Amino acid sequence: MELRVLLVLAVLVLTATAGLVWRSRNGRFVAARAVPDATAADPVLTAADLGAPLGTAATFLQLSSEACAPCRSTAAVLRALAAERSGVAHVEVRAEERLDLVRRFSVLRTPTVLVLDGSGAVRGRMSGATTRAQAVDALDRCPATADV
Template identity: 75%
Template sequence: MGLRVLLVLGVLAVAVAAGLLWRSRNGRFVAVRGAADSAGRLTADDLGAPLGAEATFLQLSSEACAPCRSTAVVLGALAGERGGVAHVEVAAEDRLDLVRRFDVLRTPTVLVLDGAGVVRGRLSGATTRQQALDALDRCPATA
C-alpha cells in the first residue's frame, strides 16, 4: 500500500512540474537568429495586410482557442496605441504554409516582424500586454 501512495505522489509531482513549466513558457519572447534570409521574411502580400513601419505582430490562431482571443485583444489594442506597430491575425488552419514554414506547434503563436518583414522573434501561448511590450523592446530591429 505504501508503494502505491508513493507512486501516486510521484505522478502528481511530475504533473505539477510539467504544468508549471508549460505556464512559464506562455507569452515568453524567444528571439530568432539568422532570420534575415528570404525564408524568414514576410511581405504584405504574404499576409494579405500591410506591415507596420516599425513592427508587426503576426498571430497564428485557431477557432477553438480561448487564449487566441485574449491575445488578439491585447495585440490589437497595442497596435492601435503605438504608431508603426501592426497586428495581423490569421487562421492557422487556413495558412498551413506559414505553420510549416515557421514550425508552429501551438496556438496562439505570434511572430514578431521588424519593419522590413523579417521575423525577429516569437511568442507562444496566451500573451499579456507587458509580454508584448517586452517583445517589442527586445526585438533587435524595433528596440
C-alpha cells in the same frame, strides 16, 4: 498499498512540475536565431504573404485557431498595443487556413505570434497566452523595433 501512494505522489509532482514549466513559457519572447548559412536569407514575409499591410516599425503576426481561448485574449492585447503605438500592426491569421506558414515557421501550438520588423523580417516569436507586458517586452527586445 504504500507503493501505490508513492506512485500517485510521484505522478502528482511530475504533473505539477510540467504545468509550472508550461505556464512559465507562455508568452515568453524568443529572439530569432541568426541563419547559420551565410547564403540563406532571414525569413521575410510581405503584405502579399499575409493579405494585410505590415506595420512600418513592427508587426505582430498571430497564428490562431478557432477553438482557442488564449488566442482571443492575445489578439485583444496585441490589437490594443498596435492601436496605441504608431507603426505597429497586428495581423491575425487562422493556422488551419495557412498551413504554409505553420510548416514554414514550425508552429506547434496556438497562439503563436511572430514579431516582424518593418521590412517583414522575423525577429522573434511568442507562444501561448501573451500579456501586455510580454508584448511590450518583445518590442523592446527586438533590435529593429526597440524605438517604437
